[in-house]
C-alpha cells in the first residue's frame with residue numbers, strides 16, 4: 001500500500017517524523033495489520049492553521065500515487081509536545097471529503113511517548129513546589 005503522510009506544520013521544526021516513518025517501516029502502531037508492503041510516497045504538512053489546505057494536499061498525494069492517507073500523530077495525538085491539533089476533527093473531515101469514502105485514512109501514526117517523571121515528582125527529591 002502506498003501512503004501519503006500529512007503532518008502538523010507547527011511541529012515540523014521540532015520533529016523530523018522519525019517515529020512516524022519507523023512505525024510505517026516496521027508496521028507498528030497504526031500500521032499494525034496493514035496488508036502488504038507499505039511505501040511512503042510523500043510527506044507534506046496540513047499547510048498551517050487551521051488546516052484548510054489539508055484536503056488539497058491529501059488529493060495531491062493521491063495524484064502522486066498514494067492509496068491511503070496517514071494523519072500523523074502530531075495532529076491527532078499531540079506528539080511530541082502533548083498538544084494535539086485543535087482543528088483535528090475538522091481537518092480529518094476535510095481530508096475525507098477530498099479523498100472520498102474508499103481511500104483508507106490512518107488517523108494517527110504512532111503512540112505518544114511515555115512521559116518521564118518530572119524531577120520534582122521523583123522519589124527522594126524535595127517534593128512538589130509550594131506556592132508562596
Ligand code: SF4
Nearest residue numbers: 008046049050051085
Ligand atoms: S491546523 Fe493543526 S495540524 Fe495544522 S499546523 Fe495548525 S495545529 Fe498543526
